Amino acid sequence: MNRLSVPESWVRGCTFLGVRHAILGGAMSWLSEHTLVAAISNAGGFGVLAGGSMPVDLLRQEIRATRERTAAPFGVNLITMHPALPDLVRMVAEEKVGHCILAGGLPEQETISTLKELGVKVVVFAPSLALAQRLIRRGADALIIEGNEAGGHVGPVSTGVLTQEILHQIDTVPVFVAGGIANGRMVASLVGMGAAGCQLGTRFVCASECIAHENFKQAFIRAQARDAVVTAQFDPILPVIPVRALVNKGTNLFNQKQLQLIEEVRSGQKDRKDAQMELELFWVGALRRAAIEGDVEFGSVMAGQSVGLVKSIQPVQEIIDELVSNL
Numbered sequence: 001m002n003r004l005s006v007p008e009s010w011v012r013g014c015t016f017l018g019v020r021h022a023i024l025g026g027a028m029s030w031l032s033e034h035t036l037v038a039a040i041s042n043a044g045g046f047g048v049l050a051g052g053s054m055p056v057d058l059l060r061q062e063i064r065a066t067r068e069r070t071a072a073p074f075g076v077n078l079i080t081m082h083p084a085l086p087d088l089v090r091m092v093a094e095e096k097v098g099h100c101i102l103a104g105g106l107p108e109q110e111t112i113s114t115l116k117e118l119g120v121k122v123v124v125f126a127p128s129l130a131l132a133q134r135l136i137r138r139g140a141d142a143l144i145i146e147g148n149e150a151g152g153h154v155g156p157v158s159t160g161v162l163t164q165e166i167l168h169q170i171d172t173v174p175v176f177v178a179g180g181i182a183n184g185r186m187v188a189s190l191v192g193m194g195a196a197g198c199q200l201g202t203r204f205v206c207a208s209e210c211i212a213h214e215n216f217k218q219a220f221i222r223a224q225a226r227d228a229v230v231t232a233q234f235d236p237i238l239p240v241i242p243v244r245a246l247v248n249k250g251t252n253l254f255n256q257k258q259l260q261l262i263e264e265v266r267s268g269q270k271d272r273k274d275a276q277m278e279l280e281l282f283w284v285g286a287l288r289r290a291a292i293e294g295d296v297e298f299g300s301v302m303a304g305q306s307v308g309l310v311k312s313i314q315p316v317q318e319i320i321d322e323l324v325s326n327l
């Protein structure tokens with residue numbers, strides 16, 4: 001990489017994260033554990049541990065296990081709807097994690113302020129310009145804009161449109177871009193447009209160091225972009241966050257679960273919030289079934305559209321070197 005020609009925004013991203021390459025390994029439940037996270041950070045990128053639905057002690061163990069494998073910085077992703085969020089926030093600060101990425105809905109002022117007071121830098125997902133500005137007013141230190149092309153839970157707007165709506169308008173904090181990114185040319189284009197760096201998930205699933213089951217990795221290698229489809233919402237009585245995954249029999253299981261919950265909400269048997277939480281927990285189990293147990297037929301194979309660009313299993317170092325090769 002020719003450092004002299006590297007855009008200022010990239011240098012800002014690297015400085016903010018404290019890394020050589022502002023490439024974030026986006027948190028992936030079950031998969032972004034200490035092995036993959038340490039490998040990404042050791043390769044000069046920024047690994048992010050997935051807090052997911054983990055209890056405090058288990059996540060603390062993961063943080064410590066990551067530290068045993070790398071002296072480089074890494075972050076922790078917390079889901080704002082986690083019932084133990086305040087305890088998780090305190091634990092992350094106690095463990096001296098430098099950066100916390102808050103996902104799963106708009107974080108409360110209190111969460112952001114507490115993290116900052118405890119010395120943790122706060123990174124949040126911004127789904128629109130108005131919300132990006134509100135999050136900056138609440139104290140967010142950096143933003144991630146994640147397009148609908150991404151794997152896992154997604155918003156409705158594409159990376160290209162979010163780039164024009166948010167990236168081109170915000171210069172007070174670093175803005176990282178995610179969703180549909182798989183190669184160095186794309187990274188260089190986004191950084192050239194002002195991105196502080198890029199976050200990838202799908203491509204890192206096929207890293208040699210990723211603990212995903214071989215069946216899960218091979219499903220990625222076989223898939224085309226069009227196979228990674230967003231789930232449907234059947235009735236506004238039960239709002240669901242769309243999830244992008246490879247279509248399989250597990251997609252039908254989700255649809256059946258959703259229909260069953262809609263009936264239970266309609267008949268007053270179940271509260272809407274409880275039903276939404278049940279659906280979220282369904283995903284946790286379904287992803288584990290595919291990603292860890294290897295049941296790619298009935299489990300959830302969450303993947304972004306960039307899955308069509310993933311052609312082989314490679315060491316993390318090789319992936320990161322390729323991602324920064326056009327800068």
Ligand SMILES: Cc1cc2nc3c(=O)[nH]c(=O)nc-3n(C[C@H](O)[C@H](O)[C@H](O)COP(=O)(O)O)c2cc1C
Pocket residue numbers: 025026027028029050052077103104146149150151152153178179180181199200201202203301302303304305306
């Ligand atoms: C299998 C899988 C699981 C994911 N789990 C999470 C998660 O637990 N928390 C989160 O914030 N994002 C999650 N994501 C999103 C990634 O962190 C990342 O932002 C996204 O994958 C980037 O887009 P890409 O898939 O096009 O690279 C997940 C993505 C995948 C593919």
